[in-house]
Amino acid sequence: MKRGLLIQITGSMKFWSLVLFSIVALTLSCSDPSTKAGKERNKIGGYKVPKNKPAGSYSDTITINGPSALFYNPDSLQWEKIKAITDTMIFESTVHDCVYQMRNARNSLQKNWPGIKMVDVSNARWIRFQLLNGTSEYIDLDELDDPCGILLFDGHKKARLADMMNIDSELGFYFSE
16 A cells, blocks of 8 residues: 555656646746847947948949959948947948958959959949849848948859858859859
């Protein structure tokens, strides 16, 4: 009889342990830690960083045909909007990064990929990449969070946003595929 009572207690303890575990699991899974960190999410080192780039002033479309490296930058009004919502040190660092990484990319293209056309865009919103098979791909520059960057296009496959810090590898991977 004692053994039967022990089994009933053990079974009952398992049931309540399972109930307690379920309650704890539900409580933890329903709490959203991002709400606590939401205010801090757009800060790096205590500085405010914009989550989304403000819209540009232009709504023009530029068409790209054939192998190209498209360098995009904000127009002057868009730079002012970015500057207004960004900490001064972060803004200056971003401008510096854009200038020097793009200069490095241009040098790499001229040296290693002379057949790739370089296109500069700052006064357009839409880029139309015309593929050789007759289809087109559109990219909205306002949707790209980085204020500046490089889009690679070979005419055969979709354009790709390149990592400017690794431009030599990016060019080799994309144009050699």
